[in-house]
Amino acid sequence: MCLYFVYNTTIKGYPSSKLAQSPAKTLSPLNVAMLHYRILPTTLDCVYCQKCAFTLSTTPLSRISSSTARPVSQLSDLLRVVLTWRFGGFYSDTDTVCIKDLSPLKNVVVTSHKRRNHISNGVFHFKHHHEFLTMAMSTMIRMYNPKHWGSMGPNTFSSCVQRSCNLRNLRYLFPENSSVPVTCGNVTILPEFYLLPYAWYEHRNILEPGKWDEFVKTHAKTFTIHVFGQVNKGMQVKIGSNSIYEGAARTFCPLLYIHASAKNSSF
Template sequence: MDDSTGLASLLLHRYTNLRVVGVDLDLLFQDTPLLEFFMSRKWTVNNTWPKNVLSNMVRVVVLWRWGGIYSDNDVISVRTYTLPLNAVGVAIPGLLGNGFLSFSSHHPILWSLMGNMKRGFIPDQWGSTGIHPLTRVMMEACGTDDAMSLMKQLPFSCANVTIYSQSYFSPFHFMDPLLNFKSDGKKEFDKAMNVSYSIHLYNKITKWSVVTVGRNSIYEITAKNFCPLTYSRASMHSNFF
């Protein structure tokens, strides 16, 4: 772990429930539908996003084994999670997101998802082990092939999983990622806070975007309120980060 700035140590000291752990991947994938696929390394061949594919696989296996809540590292929690386990959210109309997942251990949907991820892998397609198999598995479990129709009824439960609208976990659309960086975002931020449990910042798309201190963008307001230590370090010697 890189602690050259000292921020990691500060975070570990401030938040006592924060842990940094390693993983034995060969052991993790044992006795799961993804073992053969993982060991074959097919997911590393002609693939633009091998790290993303590995991350997609690991999150599902970890939830299968131990249960709990998973979120991407560019997802910021903005309130205590009070919804029951076994929940997913819409990413965009017609597709479910895997940036936030909540499941009890050994949930059958996760087992089905692992098999679907393996069978549906396409090296040059973003999400072929993420949002697409998750959507397929849930649509099959709900007995429909019309995702758009199903998503008009949210929240909706089937197979002991509840599907929530986009506003719950990623209220700001990734097709307009720069919305998070626009000045005077308090109105949009306050509106999201009525129902949202998290905000997705889409670092993959916005990693070169700049947050200017004092402009009250959604990103800055979120950082100030929910990542105060990181925000103070980022803005200590500069008016942008």
Template sequence: MKLPKKVLVVCFMFLVCFCYLWNEESLTKLKNDRSLLYKRGEPSEIAPPMWWAKFLCKKYSKETNNSIVLPVLMRDVTPSLDKNVFLIESACKAKPTYRAWCAVESFSRVNPEADVWFVITSPTVDNADGLPARLLERYSNLYVVTTDLETVFKNTSLEDFFMSGLWHKGTPWPIIQLSDILRVALVWRFGGFYTDIDTVCLKDIFPLQNFVIGGHYPRNQIANGAFHFLHHHQVMEDLMTKMIEGYKPSLWGSMGPFTWTRYIKKLCKIPDMQHLFPDNSSEPIKCGNISILPEEYLLPYPWWEFKQLYVPGKWQEFMATFKNKSYSIHLYENKSKGLKIIQGSDSIYEGAARNFCPVTHPLLT
């Protein structure tokens, strides 16, 4: 017997509501008893390396008595839709840098209504210094998870590309290539904000919706180090296809800023990125249902001025200039990792860390 159309619609809506409420209830239970997810690791409990690990990881995991076995994303815990912040450690590090933990803490602290997901390709984290455990205890909205990449890419436009292994063949940067596609897959699937792990959050980023970051001259590119989109947004769907089409293994960022810039220029009919923003303009540019934000919103200093972030005594000056403009700072870790952080120096980074990642701050030196 064929059911009436109205009955089918009602049944469908009931199923959607049930799944949503079940997922919300599951996350609430996990927040109330997080010890069910995070446990000390015995060697027998640590998952064997996935096939992709040998192309991605120098070391898949360091098994110690201090290891915390991480829950698996989409198996043990699944994000709600559109209330997420994603940060990714794609190099299989069981001990992420303190600067990465500072980023994770700052976003957890400043965005208490969001779920902050630190997605790590290692199945464990090293808790020898106690920092991961302290952060998980302090911030109930923080989730540190490992991931089975096959599951994340399954049923996306990137699935065949990932499974083919093209992202690691003939390229010096398999970690970068993987990170570029993983961030888009996660935001397409669950919705929310993505940020690189060499950042510090200064204020609630969720007033910013469906955006990319553009640059004043001479940057002239769309950055992919920070962006927000609702789940299944068409821009994310299109970018997954465009990244594959534009992939060049020998070109750093071919699936990052180069693809993003070409796509946004065409989508928004921008003939010349050099004149995207008028001089000294801080106004976003609207393009359909997305926005292009000037870089000072999330990248107040360009990469060639990264040393300014470590100059002693610059924090108050920075706040006076950027307090009403900037939602985060970007540290350009690949350039600045050799620069020391001096406690009490009141540099831009030290001041931001002191105020926005107070648990991690004492360890940064």
């Protein structure tokens, strides 16, 4: 298995020249910790270039003009869907920690939070050319709103699940008090605790000291932890705090943990 780290040249804080000229040096912690990974650059020019290895010309999104102004988050929403549609595989945001073998999860999406009336696009798996992603690409065109960060992401995925399951409202997706995944056609919707045990508004729980042992006991079915780097920005993970994040990093990302904690009391 190979891990692909895909970046675009408009990532905040990383000028295109810095990443394009020396991606391996810029992302040096990955060099230390990972042997089976590839760093792939992409730009809007490459996405729309007919001569490039990757293009939108064979997808429904070819109807979106390359001159349309889009925030970086929406470009990311677009790329994750198109790349997974073309190649298949498991997508997750880079601020996700994997704590269990993901291979049992096939063609899955996950609810965003405990209310289960919204679908996340931050972590999912689909085989290549899957019908759900084809639907998602067509829906992106219809729902695109340059002022709304989620229009091509969670809102699109939520709309597609609603249509796949023939529901007027996603709150009817799971039977009351049920924790069993729901399958609609060829897509399975997982309850939040499988891949997103904490919603973005619960992000501080992930860094609270002393919670790791309790988490292990109560989350036996959890495969990944999303740490919400955007809202946790600036918060420090103290070495030895045994927080959920620190415990997960120490246990499941040992090489990166050693690199991050070397000569530091926090990371």
